[in-house]
Amino acid sequence: MEITLPQAVFLFLAAVISVFSILTVTTKRILRSATYLLFVLFATAGIYFELNYSFLGAVQLTVYAGGIIVLYVFSILLTSSDSQKVDKIKNSKFFAGIIAAIGGATLCIFITLTHTFPVSHFVTGEIRQKVIGTALMGSEKYQYLLPFEAISILLLTCIIGGILIARKR
């Protein structure tokens, strides 16, 4: 069967996401977990680019892969102790995790694949930046000025809160 190029790209991104997200939660060393998370975030940005959401892909790369991963790496290096003995997970937690994950995944994948979605036609083409800009800053019915201001207040609160929590006593 012939695979078109968008399908090949999608298969590659899907494989990267699946493999690395499972590796993220099963590896013993936390810094490797952060590295695998970086690959997952890159592949997620790739999916956004493939679906023609370039602005969202750029935001994902900047905020997640550029900001949050650096935050995680620094905090891992700040809080790692050399004598961390990795003891075995309690069996009850392991089995609970496995049963919840595999059972839930099977159920959700079954429901997803058997449900018929009313799929419209795939509209190719980007969203123009002007449309995004007017929608983000407008106050009409389907526009997002209020969440924009709310998230700016939230960011200010988190900056102040983070500094207060982690300051040197």
Added chain:
Amino acid sequence: MEHYLVISTIMFFAGIYGFITRRNMLAVLISIELILNSVDINFVAFNRFLFPGQLEGFFFTLFAIGISACETAIAIAIIINIYRNIRNIQVKNLNELKEDSVNNAGKE
């Protein structure tokens, strides 16, 4: 479109497994990031395939990325503060933060 949803389901349940199983608090936070990213992929896929003329899924994802950045920053600040107090960030050692804990007899 279902293939996008299957990918995000795998990522979501990997995050849930990591959230239940991991002992390091930062690993629990990384699992939460996986869960949030999977939900973002879901929103974007629904927006592109089911509602191509509208932008709600796109903007929800945008704001969800911003909010999860805030939440990660605050959670890491709290974890660093915990590390300063008990020199350990395993989940099972968190009850040493209590004042009347027997282990805290020699500290402060």
